[in-house]
Amino acid sequence: MNHPSHPRPRIGSDQTAADIRAAGRLVSARYPEATGAVLGGSAARGQSTASSDLDITVLLPDHGRRRREVLRHDDRLAEVFLNSRSDLRAAFAESRTTRRATALFLFADSIVLHDADGHVEALRQEAEALLAAGPDPLTRAERDAQRALLTDLVDDLAATSSHGDPHEQLAVADRVLREAAHLLTAHRRRWNGAGKWLPRRLKAADPDIGQNLLDGHLALARHADPTPLTTSVMRVLNLTGGPLREGYVDR
Template sequence: MEPHPPPALATALDQARRLVDSRYPAALSAVLGGSTARGRATGTSDLDILVLLPDGDVTRRETLRHEGRLTEVFAHTRAGLEEIFAADRAGRRGTMLFLYAESVSVHDPHGHAAALRAEARAQVDAGPDPLTRKQRDDARYGLTDLLDDLADVRDRHEQLVVADRVLTNASALLADHRHAWWGNGKWLPRRLMTADPVLGGALLQAHLALAEQADPAPLTAIAHEILDLVGGPLREGHSGLWAERGRSGE
């Protein structure tokens, strides 16, 4: 951490230290992550605090209000964090990995936080686990089915809902193709633009065109372009067990 952090960050770090000292006195380490650590906090941003607990404790997430500020605490053991990191790689969103990788130390008497931050940065740089062939084919089938729906729907509400799912599914396939992290919610456009600024930007603009002008043509075209990168549309010949099936057509 820089020796003289900006005032907003310094205030947040002091708040985080007081919370850790009072609520987690046995903590082995703690870091501050999220928008506050990245210098992008707004007046409504919460604090994201990650606390390493001794072995034998319970990995958990707690939401509380500390000194008037909404705070999310991700408290975990070392074994619990390994499971979370593995799930992050498999889920390809990397939520906890990015929180650690972009964090600032709050409490680190034994160097655990520094080691975990370095580990997280290495895993973020290595990228997420790729989709298996089965997962990719399921995603191709799901996006193909959604595009068929998009061509058929006339109700404006249905069109918007289907368009949202086309954006989500196409962005996930594009991120996997680029071996890049994917995102959900506000992180979908951010990660998408990192994965592929050209196709990702075109996908976002096409989704916006449909939302503003009710024109599905640009979204359909860019989604098909992304499908072609990963093997093309998939309909006939696709099969799967019911328990594994993504019910994308309902």
């Protein structure tokens, strides 16, 4: 299982250099006890602007208190995740079971700001290895539960039409897309996402069916037609064992 490569940031670009300086000043001023720190998010991908916030993970001594802080420093908004090594390893392990790898991506796809003891680089390598391995496979019980839920949702979706309540239809369609993405990415043993990362992770997991799901959701939003999305969801269900109605037992 390969973790899709991400282009390394253009360290020499003016904006990336400014982001690194701003993040470094913030860490030095606010967290003098830090043993390491990395800059992630759009800055690490070379996609930030002067108004982008800074995503910083700070490595604390082993007795440090895990927390998340949102603050402004030198007129730059920053989201700071503070963790000890054991905290980070616990978050990494949790990513395997939740199949959401926010902590892994933030740490693996990052720029090192500070690494006093070499722990940051070791953790980065661990995160990269876990990303490449992919999330844990679905158990049979997890797969069947997800199939049953998605079958129920797609039945609700198929029952809607342009003559029904458009708010209800959109609400059901949103849930259908999320659950179909969860089942498809889990089946492919690829990482799931939320918000803007849902379509990105979905297309990375399965470019064909993932794009069909997204196009079907868009068609419903534009034309109140559930058929394309329903058809795409049935492809996901058939790939994972088929719709599950009669005979399902939730153990």
